[in-house]
Amino acid sequence: MSDIATLFARDPLKMSDEDFSAIVQKFRESRTAFTAAPVAKTPTKPASGKKLALDLDLGDLGI
Amino acid sequence: MIEIERKSFSNGIQFAWDSTSLTLAMECPRKYYYRMLRNIVPQSTSVHLIFGGIYASALEYFYGLRAVGADLEEAILLTVKKAMIDSWDSETGQPIVFNDAKKTRVTLIRTIIWYLDQFGDEDEAAIKTHHLANGKAAVELSFALELTDDIIYCGHLDRVVEFSGSLYWMDQKTTGQTLGPYFFDGFKMSNQFMGYTWAGQIMFQAPVRGGIIDAAQIASGFSRFERGFASYTREQIEEWTKNVEYHVKTMQGLTALGTFPMNLTACGNYGGCPYKSVCSAHTSVREHVIASNFVHPATVWDPIVPR
Numbered sequence: 001m002s003d004i005a006t007l008f009a010r011d012p013l014k015m016s017d018e019d020f021s022a023i024v025q026k027f028r029e030s031r032t033a034f035t036a037a038p039v040a041k042t043p044t045k046p047a048s049g050k051k052l053a054l055d056l057d058l059g060d061l062g063i
Numbered sequence: 064m065i066e067i068e069r070k071s072f073s074n075g076i077q078f079a080w081d082s083t084s085l086t087l088a089m090e091c092p093r094k095y096y097y098r099m100l101r102n103i104v105p106q107s108t109s110v111h112l113i114f115g116g117i118y119a120s121a122l123e124y125f126y127g128l129r130a131v132g133a134d135l136e137e138a139i140l141l142t143v144k145k146a147m148i149d150s151w152d153s154e155t156g157q158p159i160v161f162n163d164a165k166k167t168r169v170t171l172i173r174t175i176i177w178y179l180d181q182f183g184d185e186d187e188a189a190i191k192t193h194h195l196a197n198g199k200a201a202v203e204l205s206f207a208l209e210l211t212d213d214i215i216y217c218g219h220l221d222r223v224v225e226f227s228g229s230l231y232w233m234d235q236k237t238t239g240q241t242l243g244p245y246f247f248d249g250f251k252m253s254n255q256f257m258g259y260t261w262a263g264q265i266m267f268q269a270p271v272r273g274g275i276i277d278a279a280q281i282a283s284g285f286s287r288f289e290r291g292f293a294s295y296t297r298e299q300i301e302e303w304t305k306n307v308e309y310h311v312k313t314m315q316g317l318t319a320l321g322t323f324p325m326n327l328t329a330c331g332n333y334g335g336c337p338y339k340s341v342c343s344a345h346t347s348v349r350e351h352v353i354a355s356n357f358v359h360p361a362t363v364w365d366p367i368v369p370r
Contacts, residue, residue, distance in 0.1 A: 004169065008158065008168060008169060008172075009158075011151065011153075011156065012144065012147035012148045012151050013148060013151075013153070015144075015147070017140065020140050020143050020144050020147070021140060023143060023147075023172065023176075024139060024140060024143055024176055027172065027173045027176040027177065028176065028180065030173065031176075031177050031180065034284070034285045
């Protein structure tokens with residue numbers, strides 16, 4: 001099975017259903033691996049003690 | 064005044080509005096002028112718009128397929144194929160350039176697949192696509208409704224669903240930020256979502272309570288999803304319509320006068336106004352800045368035209 005980089009370099013109009021199935025499978029495998037990995041503790045406060053910025057990036061919200 | 068052929072305008076004044084044009088007018092009259100009247104956008108499209116646009120289009124496509132009875136796996140495969148094509152530049156024969164550390168073509172496809180694996184089979188969540196009286200699935204619904212006698216409010220509902228005995232619109236958002244209550248709080252005062260709720264209540268003659276927002280956090284190594292709700296009382300929606308009327312009429316008045324003041328408090332919002340380079344330049348060189356850094360988009364933004 002081709003790796004993700006190879007699949008993503010191809011013209012999708014020339015790819016087969018098997019190619020797209022391979023992409024779906026690869027990402028499902030990565031999701032399984034991610035879900036199974038131990039969750040790292042994330043800090044609840046910035047180390048600097050400064051307040052977090054309140055402005056939301058509207059573009060970042062996909063709006 | 065520059066005249067561009069658009070159905071949402073009459074004698075150079077916009078009468079058909081949507082959340083995009085309304086928000087522009089509310090943020091800054093000058094920004095509204097550049098985007099809606101001059102019809103200019105930065106040469107390089109925001110990666111967030113590219114990523115979010117293909118993502119939203121993919122999910123809309125998926126639910127459209129499921130609404131006509133496509134098998135889950137078949138719908139996922141076709142959706143991935145569409146997203147791969149939509150993120151490919153056939154002119155250059157290369158993938159579209161995303162130019163971002165988190166929002167890339169790979170993370171886009173990954174996010175779509177992970178989302179559909181988590182939410183695509185809706186039986187567990189007891190959500191189902193609503194069907195219209197004519198039997199058609201309530202997906203990809205463009206609307207243009209009278210807000211007042213002389214203002215039309217337009218939009219596009221990706222999907223309307225039934226959940227716990229009520230109707231809700233559904234929408235999706237992508238962000239590089241960590242998801243949490245603060246993220247969803249930001250949508251409590253949303254023109255887009257209040258407009259959806261208002262439109263949904265008129266179109267369906269049923270109590271559309273509000274909406275369900277599926278948010279996706281995009282990180283380099285993972286995508287994570289949260290589902291949130293946005294609900295509004297009838298009084299809040301009524302207040303919103305008055306608010307819209309005020310801002311639309313204000314902008315129409317400014318347009319008739321040909322005067323577009325800047326709102327200097329908005330220049331830094333949302334990562335910086337895309338027209339900041341124009342407004343901050345000396346007045347004598349602004350047209351040069353526009354000619355060098357801005358283009359007319361391939362399609363004109365015309366709210367009343369259905370998608």
